């Protein structure tokens with residue numbers, strides 16, 4: 001059976017977010033909108049249209065922890081909550097993780113060469129926790145599992161946009177519930193986030209994202225029910241185009257560098273996004289770091305830690 005789409009407003013630039021209702025051996029809601037009164041009204045109305053009351057929902061499953069998806073997990077007391085283990089660190093407000101989170105970003109901003117008051121940027125970049133739910137996961141799910149009560153929906157770990165990102169694949173129907181992994185209108189930002197396991201160091205989000213995207217090219221998928229906007233029907237074509245465009249963006253960054261002078265991630269970001277970098281520093285830095293990781297991986301550029309503790313890059 002097709003998932004029932006519920007469109008929910010958000011206060012974020014991305015616009016509306018989609019939740020999906022799955023009817024199977026369990027009644028399951030995938031994603032739960034941001035924790036705003038408007039979103040709760042939209043969720044309730046969407047459920048009502050499907051003849052479901054909030055207290056009927058038996059399970060809430062998250063595609064990832066971002067507040068536009070993980071807000072109203074608090075609205076379904078009777079339901080079990082499932083998702084990638086990374087969600088739990090946020091939803092429980094894990095103090096050790098939050099300390100590590102802040103230290104992680106401070107270190108990143110420093111090595112990226114961001115000047116001035118780093119605490120100012122840290123505060124600005126912090127996720128709006130008040131719009132994110134606050135309850136622990138009842139069970140972690142991941143690659144290899146199926147959604148409990150929905151044996152036809154297989155869990156895929158699709159990291160890149162978030163370190164918690166899961167997609168749900170239905171091979172019989174050739175459909176996928178894709179969260180923010182693939183969005184029709186915009187390319188997903190490969191956000192830099194602290195890793196689940198601190199020993200692993202900074203995740204190379206764009207490389208993760210590309211490999212999660214490339215997996216889709218080998219799968220027969222007719223429709224992706226996306227976390228934002230309309231369904232994606234030309235999946236392979238869209239994925240190929242996104243991968244090509246990313247490659248071209250990386251080549252643009254390569255052109256900005258030469259063999260003699262070196263530049264930091266911050267300097268590259270200023271040139272790539274002259275009008276956006278101050279307002280959206282976190283997003284734009286993530287984009288640039290992605291291209292830098294990609295070029296490093298291909299051996300096209302070289303990295304050096306300078307005497308101010310800033311990573312600088314030049315053509316190889």
Ligand SMILES: [Zn+2]
Nearest residue numbers: 064066162180
């Ligand atoms: Zn997201």
